[in-house]
Amino acid sequence: PVHLAKARSSTMASRLLRAKKKVASKLSESRAGRKVIVKFTGPSGDHIISALLSAFEKHSGRQNAKKMRLHIFKLATKCGVLYQDGQLTEESGMEAREPMASLVQQLQDQLSAPVDRRSSAGLAAAVQELHNALLPVLTPHMKAANAAKFTEFCEYLGSTAFLEAFLMQEQYSHERDEILANMQKLASVEDSEGFEATRQFLRERMEARRRLLAQLIENPRLEDYLVHEDTAKGLKDWLVQQGGVEASNCILFLNSVADFRSTSSRSLLQGRARTVLDKFLGPSASNPVPVPPEVVEPMSDELLEGSARKDLF
Secondary structure (H helix, E strand, O other), X not given: OHHHHHHHHHHHHHHHHHHHHHHHHHHOOOHHHHHHHHHHHHHHHHHHHHHHHHHHHHHHOHHHHHHHHXXXXXXXXXXXXXXXXXXXXXXXXXXXXXXXXXXXXXXXXXXXXXXXXXXXXXXXXXXXXXXHHHHHHHHHHOOXXXXXXXXXXXXXXXXXXXXHHHHHOHHHHHHHHHHHHHHHHHHHHHHHOOOHHHHHHHXXXXXXXXXXXXXHHHOOOHHHHHHOHHHHHHHHHHHHHHHOHHHHHHHHHHHHHHHHHOOOOHHHHHHHHHHHHHHHHOOOOOOOOOOOHHHHHHHHHHHHOOOXXXXXX
């Protein structure tokens, strides 16, 4: 009887959690869904989401922005239910802590920089890193379709097409200013409320960056310079001074190749490969790099066959 009672209790708890998640799913499609988001992120978080969705709409239309809005609200609300029921904990999200901090720092750096010094490569990599850290945490607690929404959202947010338009074009200036201002508000709230753990984490991260810079000076390697946004910019500026625009194009090309290789969806590889080829290696390339034709031709042939691989370049 005791075992039977425990089994019934466990079954009831499982059913109750499923019911809560289902209600949360319906809730997120209404105005009440936004109230749940505000509860966990505050007004500044809500303003950031609204500005991001406005940028989505400008870039790809109202229908896609609406879809992404539902993705955000559903995922955040479901996570809230899981957190309240103890299915998600601070410990389970520890692996995503550094990728989240990296994404926030990258976004602040890019939005604060002059337009001619902005780059999408670091942001795209940070979005991908956060996705890879969070997906294994979410997947055990969600249906495959809901986890796929998180992947779809991250792929769009981290796409070169969206990020380059969002960072560079004047029509997104209001959204950029809104996101940056509210990110700064969130940071000041954390400071005023005494989030010592967060401050300690950022101090450790800064110290790690200092060690990295010392290593780059003592033992410089090209790939290490390209991985980090600040050092990549410094290398690009130096190359322009030394070898002109063509040398600078080489850095842009290597960053685009790194972005291409980070693509997680095979359906996107072909199109992104064509973009890299046309921009840097094609006969009418806007940013040509000095690669011999006998090296480019096999790449073009592979694209024509529709079989682009991550190691194409």
